[in-house]
Structures are given as C-alpha cells and as structure tokens.
Amino acid sequence: QVTLKESGPGILQPSQTLSLTCSFSGFSLSTSGICVSWIRQPSGKGLEWLATICWEDSKGYNPSLKNRLTISKDTSNNQAFLKITSVDTADTAIYYCARIPGLDRYGGPLYFDYWGQGVMVTVSS
Amino acid sequence: DIQMTQSPASLSASLGETVTIECRASEDIYNGLAWYQQKPGKSPQLLIYNANSLHTGVPSRFSGSGSGTQYSLKINSLQSEDVASYFCQQYYDYPFTFGSGTKLEIK
Numbered sequence: 001q002v003t004l005k006e007s008g009p010g011i012l013q014p015s016q017t018l019s020l021t022c023s024f025s026g027f028s029l030s031t032s033g034i035c036v037s038w039i040r041q042p043s044g045k046g047l048e049w050l051a052t053i054c055w056e057d058s059k060g061y062n063p064s065l066k067n068r069l070t071i072s073k074d075t076s077n078n079q080a081f082l083k084i085t086s087v088d089t090a091d092t093a094i095y096y097c098a099r100i101p102g103l104d105r106y107g108g109p110l111y112f113d114y115w116g117q118g119v120m121v122t123v124s125s
Numbered sequence: 126d127i128q129m130t131q132s133p134a135s136l137s138a139s140l141g142e143t144v145t146i147e148c149r150a151s152e153d154i155y156n157g158l159a160w161y162q163q164k165p166g167k168s169p170q171l172l173i174y175n176a177n178s179l180h181t182g183v184p185s186r187f188s189g190s191g192s193g194t195q196y197s198l199k200i201n202s203l204q205s206e207d208v209a210s211y212f213c214q215q216y217y218d219y220p221f222t223f224g225s226g227t228k229l230e231i232k
Contacts, residue, residue, distance in 0.1 A: 047212055110216055115170070116168060
C-alpha cells in the first residue's frame with residue numbers, strides 16, 4: 001500500500017525559508033523509474049507543480065520558482081524534502097507530495113499516481 | 126511552458142446524466158495527459174493517465190479520450206459521489222502544468 005504524508009512548519013514569516021518533508025511507504029526512491037514531486041495549491045485555486053526528484057537523483061524545477069527551490073531525498077529513510085527560500089504571502093498554500101510511478105519511453109517522468117493528504121503552510125507577519 | 130486550457134470552469138448536471146470536460150494543450154503533448162478528481166477538503170486522486178487509461182480502482186463510468194492538443198474526460202451515469210473538481214495535467218514536458226479545473230455539481 002502506497003502512502004505519502006507531508007509535514008511542515010504550519011506558519012512562517014516573510015523572507016524565511018520553508019522546509020517541507022514527505023515521508024512515504026509502500027515504495028522506494030531507490031527503485032528504477034520512481035520519482036517524487038511537490039505540488040502546491042493556494043486555497044480555492046488551481047494546482048502548481050514545483051519540483052521532482054527521481055531515483056537516480058535527477059531533478060526538475062518549475063522555472064517560475066527555480067532559484068528559490070531545492071529538492072532532495074533520503075532514500076534510506078523513505079523521505080523527500082523541499083526547501084523554498086525567501087517566502088512571501090504568495091507562497092501560502094497547501095503543499096502536496098506525490099509519487100511518479102515510472103518513466104515514459106523517452107525517459108521522461110509520468111503522472112502522479114498517489115498523493116499525500118497535504119500540509120497547510122501560511123506565510124504571515 | 127505548455128499551457129492547458131480547461132473548460133468549462135463549472136458544470137451542473139443531474140444524476141444519471143453524462144458530462145464531458147475538455148482540455149486543450151498549447152502544443153502537441155502526445156497523449157501525455159492525466160485527469161485528477163479532487164473532492165472538497167481532499168487531495169487530488171488520479172483517474173486517467175496516458176489520455177485514456179483508467180487508473181486502478183476507478184469506476185468504469187469514467188473515460189478519457191483525445192490526441193494531439195485536444196483531450197476530454199467523460200463521466201457516464203453521474204453519481205452523487207462524483208461531486209468534485211476535476212483537473213487535467215500534461216506530463217509530456219517540464220514544467221508539468223495543470224488546467225485551471227472544472228467544478229462539478231449536481232443539479
């Protein structure tokens with residue numbers, strides 16, 4: 001059974017660094033083709049993909065936030081992480097992590113087949 | 126970036142009806158398209174991948190079709206539990222992008 005669960009600080013102030021953790025079970029980030037992504041959703045709004053990390057440590061970032069994002073993983077402990085620097089109120093959102101189950105025939109990551117429950121992050125002074 | 130234009134933004138239909146949601150990509154995405162269902166207060170759940178493949182456990186009244194830049198999600202025999210928002214997403218190329226969503230209500 002695949003499960004993912006996000007954790008984070010809840011609330012932080014503008015200009016601080018947001019650190020998020022995705023703890024998962026039912027799969028391994030050392031398995032060929034497996035990736036984990038971060039996606040966020042401001043309240044009542046749409047979904048925005050942020051970053052992806054794959055089993056062999058390749059990474060992809062959304063260019064709109066690239067300079068502020070760092071994704072990493074701890075394969076031994078079944079966790080993935082996301083850091084966002086210099087947050088402001090626009091970063092207030094629910095943050096999800098999700099699994100990508102494999103790659104397409106060209107080696108590109110596929111869809112998100114399992115999602116965590118999400119963690120609410122509020123940026124406020 | 127590949128833009129995903131989803132329509133309609135909202136939809137109201139009666140139980141038992143068939144509804145269709147459309148998604149148009151700004152360029153050919155070669156069937157690299159998924160549909161997700163998000164119920165109020167919950168995380169998105171995968172319905173369809175590769176434009177027309179049903180994810181494990183998803184009822185067969187959901188189906189996907191399309192190719193190139195035009196894709197659609199059809200829900201046959203609408204049930205009360207289908208009240209949700211629906212999002213399309215392209216994974217053909219980075220950055221992955223989502224449609225703006227369709228909110229489905231029961232009339």
